[in-house]
Amino acid sequence: MKLGLYHIQLMRYYEEVLAQAVRNYAFTGDKKWEMRYRAVEPMSDGLLKDAIANTDEKIKPFFIVMDKANMRLVKMEYGSIDLVNEGKKEQAIDLLESKEYADQRKVLAGGLEDFITKIESKTFSSDDLSDIMIPSVQQIIELERKLAVMEDNLKKEKLFAIGELSARLAHDIRNPLSVIKTSINILVSKGDVDAKTMEMYERMERAVERITYQIDDVLNFVKPRVSSLKNTSLDEILASVLARIEIPKTVVMTTPTKNIEFVGDIISLEIVFVNLITNALQAINNSGEITISADVQNEKIIIKIHDNGPGMPSDVVPKIFDPLFTTKQTGTGLGLTSCKTIIEQHGGHIEVESAVGKGTTFVVTLPYRRII
Ligand SMILES: Nc1ncnc2c1ncn2[C@@H]1O[C@H](COP(=O)(O)OP(=O)(O)OP(=O)(O)O)[C@@H](O)[C@H]1O
Ligand SMILES: [Mg+2]
Incomplete structure (x- = not known):
């Protein structure tokens, strides 16, 4: 068979x-x-x-x-x-x-x-029995190890292929997209159009914004790249992220009270927070609470992003970092993949705590590289 x-x-x-x-x-x-x-x-x-x-x-x-x-x-x-x-x-x-x-x-x-x-x-004697049992236990452990390696390799290959394709796509879409963007801006600035036409321009603008997000924050960062470490701070990164995302008035956004200065790749870390906050906003459907907290513990920076959205069912949670996994109609399912790639490139890791009815918390742990 x-x-x-x-x-x-x-x-x-x-x-x-x-x-x-x-x-x-x-x-x-x-x-x-x-x-x-x-x-x-x-x-x-x-x-x-x-x-x-x-x-x-x-x-x-x-x-x-x-x-x-x-x-x-x-x-x-x-x-x-x-x-x-x-x-x-x-x-x-x-x-x-x-x-x-x-x-x-x-x-x-x-x-x-x-x-x-x-x-x-x-x-x-316990030794005799260990002779009887240990080989079978070892076989199981060996099997488990082999399967884990196989699975890991498969994931890496898949991610690499997606990364290559995304990088090419991101590159090729950027030029025609900027032509569309500039043309809409020119049309809008000319004014002199009826309300209905203006509404259509605005819809086009929003659509272009969405594609820009997908290219800059998602597609382009699926593949690991050389990072450029610079002095920065959590305040600086979050301020720039929040300037890029429109937070509706119906959202209570709480940011960390304590600033943390550290060394990191500013651009890629911004991408991480844009993705996590965008996901949180989508989860609460633009109305609810998003709380970001941060702390330094044992030479590690721990940043938590919590939302009081619906939370995730237990069968969804293990899949969310897999490339192309999405539950959204317009999602690519690459947002969290790029977050993971970026955080791991920093030598850190990202985890999630989520349950239906309890909201979702993403926990980002980064090594604390002090500013010199
Ligand atoms: N804060 C959250 N609350 C509930 N579910 C979430 C949250 N963040 C992520 N998810 C789940 O994880 C899935 C994968 O997220 P990811 O960011 O990788 O892709 P996406 O948001 O679907 O698409 P994209 O980020 O490309 O726009 C989502 O489709 C959603 O089901
Ligand atoms: Mg997302």
């Missing part, structure tokens, strides 16, 4: 749940047997239930099947250990070799014989 995208997705889900269970529990105690058990347990209980609750209908049955498979693994291991302890080695082998446990047998590192020898050799 050829694996389709759907199957790969299923496998990915399972691996994530499994890897998480292992990460959370397998290395936390020193009683290895208990750890082994616990590595399986949270997957069949809490974690699995969470996963099932947040998973779409098609994937749910897969979890349930995996859950059963893991419960069987625990049963097989415990069952055979008990039998060996009771001196019933033959029965233990029968159990381990039974058809029912065909799949479970495969995960015993070193094979069946080895497993039995280890049980017999007594008394499940």
Whole structure:
């Protein structure tokens, strides 16, 4: 059978749940047997239930099947250990070799014989058990690592291709756009037109503004570029950003009380805040509160942009930094991609806290490079 995208997705889900269970529990105690058990347990209980609750209908049955498979693994291991302890080695082998446990047998590192020898050799010293369990845990971790690298490479390739295309587009659109812009300005300044025509000019102007935003603040910054670090301050950056964005009177805009002077790439950081504030304005639909706060902690500048908009559903949150992800009719879905690129180029990172009904907060963390 050829694996389709759907199957790969299923496998990915399972691996994530499994890897998480292992990460959370397998290395936390020193009683290895208990750890082994616990590595399986949270997957069949809490974690699995969470996963099932947040998973779409098609994937749910897969979890349930995996859950059963893991419960069987625990049963097989415990069952055979008990039998060996009771001196019933033959029965233990029968159990381990039974058809029912065909799949479970495969995960015993070193094979069946080895497993039995280890049980017999007594008394499940934690080292023995770690020999039994660790290889399978390591395999899982290795698999997880490989998948992460693959996914990361895929994302990078995708971003690179989009970056190349955007840079070319941005360059090619700029010239004809400035012709349109100047021509509208000339027409408007001539005056002497009826209200309806004037309204049309204004609509054209707004449309041109929108394209300009997409080029200057979005398309042009998807690809990392050489940054030019200069002395600047948060006040300076925000003042210039707020001069560029029209904030309606129906919006309560709170800016940080404390200024922070630092070294950064002014132009690209302005792009970040234009994007984040534009998103916030769109989220509150031009009416509500936007609060920007800033602080320095442990040599890091932490800037938070909060809006009291509708917040994002939990299935949207993990996707918002992906290139081309948008929930808007006129969005390109590249705004947050360029923010992430720029912030990471500064050696910082950007995160989001958002939930439906609770608004959204973007947290930008930058290394604090002091002005010399
Ligand atoms: N403050 C916010 N509140 C709610 N959702 C948000 C917020 N900011 C971003 N999002 C979500 O993240 C998505 C991606 O944002 P991004 O800025 O990358 O693209 P966009 O705003 O859709 O388009 P563009 O920025 O190109 O105009 C948005 O479509 C929206 O669903
Ligand atoms: Mg945006």
